[in-house]
Amino acid sequence: MISRQDVEHVARLARLALSDADLERMREQLNGILGYIDKLRALDTTGVEPTSHAVPLVNVMRDDATRPCLSPDEALANAPERSGQFFRVPKIIEE
Amino acid sequence: MSAVATEYETVIGLEVHAQLATRSKMFCGCPTTFGAPPNSQTCPICQGMPGVLPVVNRRAVELAVRAALAFGLRVNPACRFARKHYYYPDMPKNFQISQYEEPLAEDGSLELEVDGAPRRIGIQRLHLEEDVGKLVHEGDFATALSSLVDYNRAGVPLMETVSRPDLRTPEEAAAYLKAFRAVLLALGVCDGNMEEGALRCDANISLRPRGSTELGTKVEIKNLNSFRNVQRALSKEYAHDYRYFPEPDLVPLQMDAAWVESTRAALPELPRARRQRFVSQYGLPAYDAGILTQSTALADYYEAAVRAHPANPKALANWITSELLREVDAADDTAIARSGISPARLAGLVLLIDDGTISGKIAKDVFARMLASGEDPAAIVKREGLTQVADAGALEALVDAAIAANAKAVADFKSGKTAASRAVVGQVMKASGGKANPAMVDRLVQEKLSRM
Amino acid sequence: MRTIHELTAAFAKGEASPVGVAEDYLARIGALDDRLGAYLTVTRDDALAAARAAEARYRAKAPLGPLDGAPVALKDVFCTRGVRTTCGSRILERYVPPYDATLVERLKAAGAVILGKTNMDEFAMGSSTEHSAFQLTRNPWDLARVPGGSSGGSAAAVAGGLAAGAFGTDTGGSVRQPAAFCGVVGLKPTYGRISRYGLVAFASSLDHVAPFALDITDTALLLAATAGHDPLDATSVDAPVPDYVAALASGVKGLRVGVPDEYFGAGLDPEIDRAVRAAIDVLRDLGAAIERVSLPTTEYGVATYYVVAPAEASSNLARYDGVKYGLRVPGGKDLIDMVSRTRAAGFGPEVKRRVMLGTYALSAGYYDAYYGQAQKVRTLVRRDFEKAFARVDVLAAPTTPSVAFKHGEKSDPLAMYMNDVYTIPASMTGLPAISVPCGFNGSGLPIGLQLIGRPLDEATLLRVAHAYEQATPWRQRRPELS
Numbered sequence A: 001m002i003s004r005q006d007v008e009h010v011a012r013l014a015r016l017a018l019s020d021a022d023l024e025r026m027r028e029q030l031n032g033i034l035g036y037i038d039k040l041r042a043l044d045t046t047g048v049e050p051t052s053h054a055v056p057l058v059n060v061m062r063d064d065a066t067r068p069c070l071s072p073d074e075a076l077a078n079a080p081e082r083s084g085q086f087f088r089v090p091k092i093i094e095e
Numbered sequence B: 001m002s003a004v005a006t007e008y009e010t011v012i013g014l015e016v017h018a019q020l021a022t023r024s025k026m027f028c029g030c031p032t033t034f035g036a037p038p039n040s041q042t043c044p045i046c047q048g049m050p051g052v053l054p055v056v057n058r059r060a061v062e063l064a065v066r067a068a069l070a071f072g073l074r075v076n077p078a079c080r081f082a083r084k085h086y087y088y089p090d091m092p093k094n095f096q097i098s099q100y101e102e103p104l105a106e107d108g109s110l111e112l113e114v115d116g117a118p119r120r121i122g123i124q125r126l127h128l129e130e131d132v133g134k135l136v137h138e139g140d141f142a143t144a145l146s147s148l149v150d151y152n153r154a155g156v157p158l159m160e161t162v163s164r165p166d167l168r169t170p171e172e173a174a175a176y177l178k179a180f181r182a183v184l185l186a187l188g189v190c191d192g193n194m195e196e197g198a199l200r201c202d203a204n205i206s207l208r209p210r211g212s213t214e215l216g217t218k219v220e221i222k223n224l225n226s227f228r229n230v231q232r233a234l235s236k237e238y239a240h241d242y243r244y245f246p247e248p249d250l251v252p253l254q255m256d257a258a259w260v261e262s263t264r265a266a267l268p269e270l271p272r273a274r275r276q277r278f279v280s281q282y283g284l285p286a287y288d289a290g291i292l293t294q295s296t297a298l299a300d301y302y303e304a305a306v307r308a309h310p311a312n313p314k315a316l317a318n319w320i321t322s323e324l325l326r327e328v329d330a331a332d333d334t335a336i337a338r339s340g341i342s343p344a345r346l347a348g349l350v351l352l353i354d355d356g357t358i359s360g361k362i363a364k365d366v367f368a369r370m371l372a373s374g375e376d377p378a379a380i381v382k383r384e385g386l387t388q389v390a391d392a393g394a395l396e397a398l399v400d401a402a403i404a405a406n407a408k409a410v411a412d413f414k415s416g417k418t419a420a421s422r423a424v425v426g427q428v429m430k431a432s433g434g435k436a437n438p439a440m441v442d443r444l445v446q447e448k449l450s451r452m
Numbered sequence C: 001m002r003t004i005h006e007l008t009a010a011f012a013k014g015e016a017s018p019v020g021v022a023e024d025y026l027a028r029i030g031a032l033d034d035r036l037g038a039y040l041t042v043t044r045d046d047a048l049a050a051a052r053a054a055e056a057r058y059r060a061k062a063p064l065g066p067l068d069g070a071p072v073a074l075k076d077v078f079c080t081r082g083v084r085t086t087c088g089s090r091i092l093e094r095y096v097p098p099y100d101a102t103l104v105e106r107l108k109a110a111g112a113v114i115l116g117k118t119n120m121d122e123f124a125m126g127s128s129t130e131h132s133a134f135q136l137t138r139n140p141w142d143l144a145r146v147p148g149g150s151s152g153g154s155a156a157a158v159a160g161g162l163a164a165g166a167f168g169t170d171t172g173g174s175v176r177q178p179a180a181f182c183g184v185v186g187l188k189p190t191y192g193r194i195s196r197y198g199l200v201a202f203a204s205s206l207d208h209v210a211p212f213a214l215d216i217t218d219t220a221l222l223l224a225a226t227a228g229h230d231p232l233d234a235t236s237v238d239a240p241v242p243d244y245v246a247a248l249a250s251g252v253k254g255l256r257v258g259v260p261d262e263y264f265g266a267g268l269d270p271e272i273d274r275a276v277r278a279a280i281d282v283l284r285d286l287g288a289a290i291e292r293v294s295l296p297t298t299e300y301g302v303a304t305y306y307v308v309a310p311a312e313a314s315s316n317l318a319r320y321d322g323v324k325y326g327l328r329v330p331g332g333k334d335l336i337d338m339v340s341r342t343r344a345a346g347f348g349p350e351v352k353r354r355v356m357l358g359t360y361a362l363s364a365g366y367y368d369a370y371y372g373q374a375q376k377v378r379t380l381v382r383r384d385f386e387k388a389f390a391r392v393d394v395l396a397a398p399t400t401p402s403v404a405f406k407h408g409e410k411s412d413p414l415a416m417y418m419n420d421v422y423t424i425p426a427s428m429t430g431l432p433a434i435s436v437p438c439g440f441n442g443s444g445l446p447i448g449l450q451l452i453g454r455p456l457d458e459a460t461l462l463r464v465a466h467a468y469e470q471a472t473p474w475r476q477r478r479p480e481l482s
C-alpha cells in the first residue's frame, strides 16, 4: 500500500505540484493499480535475465564527426523566456 | 587498549571528470570547442528536444578504454549506459546519460610519489557520461532573480573516475590530480585544461579514528570556487533518489578482447615510466627527469635533442630546464614547438660548447639570438665571429701584454698569493672580447707567472 | 474511398491529379472533421505545395515511387519541422520542432502529401483518444463511440476517408486497437524496423512507428517506404527491407497458424470470439495448418506493461519543465516551484498518474520489486513466444477483447488498461503484429483479427493478412459519413 506520505514524496521527485485533493485521488488510484501490478510478485524469476531491449543489438556507435548545429535563434525559438542568447529561468532556491 | 580514540586521520577520495578529446559531443554531432557564443553549439539532441535519440561516439569509448588500460583497470567485457535523474535547468533532459551498475572499467590504480615516497592510489571505477550546460546568475548571486542557461557544454563527453579513499593529505590529493592529468595528457585522452573545465575534481572527505578501516561520515566537497557546484551538491542532497535505470535508447557495448589487447599494446610510455627511464638511461637526477616528463611534448623534445647529440644528455637537460623553460611554459605543448629552437639546434649549441668552439658564456648569447631569430647556432657563431681564440701564439701575445700591465698582480703571485693570477686571466679574457679559450688562458698565465 | 495504390495508379494514367485529390481530401476534412475531430492541425498550404510537386513529376513521367502524391496523415507525435507538434498535450501546445522525424523525411522523400497532424491521447497514454488535451475524436462507424487510442485521430482519419493512409505509434496496442475499432488495417512492425528518431517518446523500449491503411497492399507500401536502418536511432535494426508487395501474392498454403488458448478466455466478447474463429477457419480453408498453442504468461502482460511503460515515461517526460520549450506557468517563488506548477498545469490526469506510477516504480527501494521484476517477466513472455514460433509461422488471435466503447464509458483507469490485454505481449517482445478487419458485430461495429509474427518477418504477416483480405468482403464496407 502506498501511503499519503509516499505520494507526496513521489510528487516532489516528479516535480508535480498537486493539490490535497489531487494527492488523495492519486493515492487511491495508485493503490488500485499497484494492487493489480502486485500479481507480478507471484512469478518466480530467479535466474531470469531482464529484457531491456526487444531486439538484441550491441555496439551501435557513430563516428566522431561533427554535424551542423542549430543557430542560437533556432535553438531559442521555443524558449518560454530568453535573455540575449541565453535561456532565462527563475532563480534557484534550495530548500 | 584505549576506549577513546584520541587520534583521527583524514580519508580522501577523489572523483575526477575529464573531458575526452573528441571533435563531437558524446551523443550528437555538435562540436566541443570551448568558448563559443552561448547556445551556438547545440542541436535538437543535446538540447533534449522532444523526439531525439542519442548515439554513442565511438572515439569517446576508445579514449576511455585507453585511459582505463593505462590505469590498469579491468575493461569489462560488456557495459551499459543508464539514466540518472535529477531536476536541474542546466541538464536539458533532466536526466544525465551516465553509467551505473555496469561501468566501462573497474579496479585499477595510479602510482605517484609524495615527497619522494611512492604511493599507489586505488581507482575504483571509470565510466562515460555526458556533461551538463552552464548556468550563470543574472547579476549578483545573492540578489539575482533569475539564472541564464547556455547548453553549449551539454552533451560534451566526460570520463569519470572514482578513486578509492586511499588519500590522506591534501598534498597527496594534489599529487594524485597532477599525476592523473599527466597520464591523460600522455595518452592524448584529455587536453587537461583546468581553466576551461576540461578536468574537474570533487573530493569526498571524511574523518575516522586512526587504524579504523571504516569510513566516517562523508562530506562531499565540490569545486568551491563555483557557486554552481555548491548548488548542485545541495540540490543532489535534496533529490538524492537518482532512479537509475538502463538507458533504453542505447544498446549495450561489448568489448572485443582482441581489440582491447591491441589497444593496450599500443599505449604510449606513461610519464612515470619515462621519468624512471630518464634517470637510468641518461643519468639525470630525479628532479630533472621529473621536470622533463611533465608533458609528452617536452619529454619528446628532450629525447630528440639527445638523439642529435648523444654524448652529453646531462648538459642538454640543464639547457632545457634552466634556459628553455625560462622562456616557455613546460605544460604547454604548443609553446615548446613555438619557441623557435628545435631540438637539433639546441643539440648543436651544446655541441659547439663541448668541442671547444665557444665558451659557455658565449653560448648564452648565442641562445638568446637563437630565441629571437630561430637561426642555426653555428651560423650565428660564424657570422658574429664568436669562435674562441685557441691559437696559442695569439693568446701568448695577449697574456704577455696583460702581465706587463699588471705589475701588482705579478708581485702578489710571486709572494705566494697564487689567486692573483685570476686578475691577469680576467684581463686577457676582457682583451679578447670573451672569445679566448678560458682553459688555455689559465694554463698560459700560470706557466708564464711561474717562470718569472 | 480509394486506396493509395488505386490513387497513384490513377495519377500515373492521368485519370486523377495529385492536386485535385489533395483538394478533395482537404475539402472533406473541412466538411467533416468538425464532427470527427481527427485532426489537430491541417497543413493545407504544405499539402498543396507537395501535391503540385508530385503532379509535376507525374507529368514528367518521373514519379518518386508508389507513394508519390498519396495524401497521408501523421499522429501529432511525430516532429515536423516548422509545424507545431503537440502530442495532444497543453505542455507542447505551441511547440514547433526545428527538425523532421526520420519517418517524416522518408515520407517526404517518397512524395507523400502530408495533410496534417492527428489527435491522440496525451503523450500516447490511453486507449480511447479521450485523454487528448484538445478535443474528442469520434469513431466514424458510430460517433458516440471512441476511435480507440492512442492513435485514434489517425485511425478515424483513414476510416472516415479524411486521409488515404496514416501513421501512428503503437506502444501497447495504440495502432492495432484503433485499427480494430475503426475497421482499418494497422501494422506494428518489429521493434527497430522503422526509426523512432523524431517520434516524441512515451516508453522508449516499447514505442513503435506504425502505419494505418485501408488494405494490405497499402500497408505494405507504407512499410516499405519507411522501414530500414537509421543511423540516428541506435535501436534501429540494420537489416535488409524485403519487397513486401511482391511477397503478398504467395498465399498461405503450407503455413502453420498458431491459435493461443489464452487469447480466447474470459473477458472476450463472444461476438469477437466467433468472428476471429471464423477468420481462422478461412485461413484453414485457404490451406494453412491450424494449431493450438499456449502463451501462459499472457495474463501478466498488462501488469508488466504498466510498470515498464510508466517508468520509462516518467523519465522521458522529465524534460518538460518550462525551461527550454513548451508551457511555462510563470510566478511562483523559485525555479522548483515554476517547474512543479508548469508540469501540474501542462499534463493531464492520465499523464500525471503514469508519471507518478513510473517515478514510484523506479524510486529507491522499489526498483527491484517493480521495474526489475517487470523486465524479467518480459523475458518470460519472450520465451513463450519463442516456444510457439518453434512450431508455427504466425499466431492468430483477437486484437481487442471488446468493440469500440462509448465516450466516457471507461472512467476507471484500470478498466481502460485491460483493453490492451491482447496487444501488449507483442509490444513487450517487439514482435511484428497486424490488425486486419474480420467482420462486424450485431451493431455494425468493426472487429479486428490480430496476427503476430516472428521478429523481422513482416512479410509473412502481410502475406497471411493479404490472403485473408482477398478471401473476405470486409474491406468493401465503409462507414457512412455525410
Ligand SMILES: [Mg+2]
Residues within 6 Å of the ligand: B098, B129, B160
Ligand atoms: Mg558523474
Ligand SMILES: [Zn+2]
Residues within 6 Å of the ligand: B025, B028, B029, B030, B041, B042, B043, B044, B045, B046, B047, B155
Ligand atoms: Zn548537439
